[in-house]
Amino acid sequence: MNMNRPVPLLDVPRSNAPMREEFLEALAKVVDSGRFLFGPDVKKLEEECARWSNTRFGIGCASGSDAILLALMAAGLREGDEVICPSFTFFATASAVSRLGGVPVFVDIDPVTFNIDPKALEAAITEKTKAVIPVHLFGQCADMDEIMTICDEHGLVVVEDAAQSIGANINGRPAGAWGHFGCISFYPTKNLGGMGDGGMVVTNDEELEDRVRLYSGHGMRPRYYHQVIGINSRLDSMQAAVLNVKISYLDDAVAGRQRNAKLYQQLFSQSGLANEITLPVARFGDGHVWNQYTIRVHSEKRDELKAFLAEKNIGSEIYYPVPLHMQKCFQPLGYQAEDLPETLKASQEVLSLPIFPELEAGEVKIVVDSVKQFFAMSQRRAA
Ligand SMILES: *Cc1c(COP(=O)(O)O)cnc(C)c1O
Numbered sequence: 254m255n256m257n258r259p260v261p262l263l264d265v266p267r268s269n270a271p272m273r274e275e276f277l278e279a280l281a282k283v284v285d286s287g288r289f290l291f292g293p294d295v296k297k298l299e300e301e302c303a304r305w306s307n308t309r310f311g312i313g314c315a316s317g318s319d320a321i322l323l324a325l326m327a328a329g330l331r332e333g334d335e336v337i338c339p340s341f342t343f344f345a346t347a348s349a350v351s352r353l354g355g356v357p358v359f360v361d362i363d364p365v366t367f368n369i370d371p372k373a374l375e376a377a378i379t380e381k382t383k384a385v386i387p388v389h390l391f392g393q394c395a396d397m398d399e400i401m402t403i404c405d406e407h408g409l410v411v412v413e414d415a416a417q418s419i420g421a422n423i424n425g426r427p428a429g430a431w432g433h434f435g436c437i438s439f440y441p442t443k444n445l446g447g448m449g450d451g452g453m454v455v456t457n458d459e460e461l462e463d464r465v466r467l468y469s470g471h472g473m474r475p476r477y478y479h480q481v482i483g484i485n486s487r488l489d490s491m492q493a494a495v496l497n498v499k500i501s502y503l504d505d506a507v508a509g510r511q512r513n514a515k516l517y518q519q520l521f522s523q524s525g526l527a528n529e530i531t532l533p534v535a536r537f538g539d540g541h542v543w544n545q546y547t548i549r550v551h552s553e554k555r556d557e558l559k560a561f562l563a564e565k566n567i568g569s570e571i572y573y574p575v576p577l578h579m580q581k582c583f584q585p586l587g588y589q590a591e592d593l594p595e596t597l598k599a600s601q602e603v604l605s606l607p608i609f610p611e612l613e614a615g616e617v618k619i620v621v622d623s624v625k626q627f628f629a630m631s632q633r634r635a636a
Contacts, residue, residue: 260616262568262607263442268506272498279494286490294493299453301500302437305420306429306455310462313453313488314469317416317438318345320452322352323486324434325384327454327464328410330355334383338414339369340578340588341596342388346414347577355383357586359578361593365534367547367603368395370595375403384410389418389428391572391605392444392510392544394537397423397431404432412436416452417544419445420507423537429455434465439496444510444544445503451492509610510543513617517546517606520621529554529628531602545572546608554631555604561627567620570605 269276283294299311314320330336332354338346340359347357360373367390374385385404387395397413404411411432415421419437421428429435439451454465467474472483499506514535521532531549535541550558555571562569576596578588590597606620 257565258616258619259566260568260607260612260619262570262605263609264611265441265446267611268446268609272502275498276495279498280491283490283494289490290487292490292493294490294497295488298488298493298496298500301497302419302453303455305427305500305503306415306435306437307427308430308435308455308457309459310457311453311455312462312465312469313451313493314465315452315486315488316450317436317440317443317452318349319469319484319486320416320436320438320454321345321386321412321414322349322484323465323468324412324436324454325349325353325355326468326483327461328384328412328433330383333381335379335381336384336386337374337377337382338386339388339390339596340576340593341367341573341599342390342414342577343416343573344577344580345416346386346388347583350386351583356381357577357583358382359576359583359586359588359593359596361595362599363396364595364599366393366396366536367391367599368393369400371396371399371403374400378403378407378409382407382409384412386412386414387432388414388416389421391533391547392418392421392542393535394418394421394423394428394540396536397426401431410434416440417443418542419443420503421542422540424540430457433458433461439492444506444542445496445499447492447496447499449489449492451488451496453488506610507542509612510608511539511541513608513610513612514541514543514546516614516617517608517621520618521548521624524621524625526625526628530624543608545605547572547603547605549599549602550604551602553601554627555602557631558624558627559604562620562623565623567623568607571600571603572605573603574600576600
């Protein structure tokens with residue numbers, strides 16, 4: 254084994270290469286059809302995503318960010334409405350709220366899963382709360398049983414941010430099938446990644462499906478008659494054609510991620526690093542689809558470890574270095590860093606390691622050995 258072999262965080266060409274001929278064939282069909290918007294590929298992907306999410310409907314749109322925006326528009330979010338969400342997430346979870354004049358209310362996470370803490374969620378509910386956006390972070394469902402109980406009791410709209418988590422589930426019930434809406438992203442690094450931007454809203458509710466479609470097409474019905482002020486957010490036929498090829502292999506991709514996660518867990522737990530790092534926990538077993546494999550690095554060595562890995566050409570990334578409640582653009586909301594202690598701590602400790610489906614066992618071993626090497630060296634230096 255060549256220990257100096259580079260291990261990328263992601264290798265999109267490696268993932269896509271086996272499907273190359275199928276992509277070209279699918280794209281050629283779209284070229285020849287001349288139907289670049291709507292058309293059979295979009296419809297097929299909508300049905301497939303609904304099937305994966307165990308929902309009745311899927312509505313294609315231009316991105317995962319737009320999926321969240323459209324869900325909130327369809328939910329009737331109004332100026333001043335409060336929407337509870339985690340701060341430890343990607344920006345798009347909360348920006349959709351602000352863009353509609355709503356107020357994101359950031360709450361802390363469960364340190365074990367990195368997902369929103371249902372107790373903190375419940376404590377943040379006020380008269381003005383309209384909706385909740387639980388995020389299924391890194392490929393693992395938030396605690397939806399408890400979240401739905403709380404939200405149902407208070408009559409709140411639930412928009413699941415499943416951008417990273419198509420196929421994730423709790424005892425077989427998938428992400429997107431719990432709340433009023435599920436929002437999926439096809440950004441290239443997601444588990445079902447396209448060749449550009451794309452997104453999907455899934456829902457079980459026929460009326461909500463109709464409203465999402467209305468808002469995604471300029472609120473226009475019939476043509477040139479505008480019922481509401483919508484946006485233009487569609488999924489291209491080209492993108493849908495590519496994604497239809499990829500979704501037919503999504504089972505294999507998920508299995509590859511799960512296999513790599515298991516190998517990491519096994520190798521790391523034999524590595525004697527329990528005092529140095531904490532391993533991720535799959536609370537719902539194989540319901541975790543591992544968009545990221547994220548460890549915590551204790552002490553203040555996280556950035557040093559990242560630099561050490563980079564020097565060995567091993568990819569790693571910090572998701573996310575600055576929680577949303579500490580972002581400049583949200584300063585007017587008046588949060589202090591320490592308001593959400595678990596979120597703050599996570600942002601200082603997390604490091605995501607390569608986990609893409611085609612990653613080989615030998616590569617996982619190189620990553621683990623390199624992490625071991627780093628801590629052995631820093632202990633020697635301290636001694
Ligand atoms: C990627 C992502 C989004 C946004 O998806 P885009 O398709 O990039 O717009 C939203 N929320 C989370 C948690 C994400 O990871």
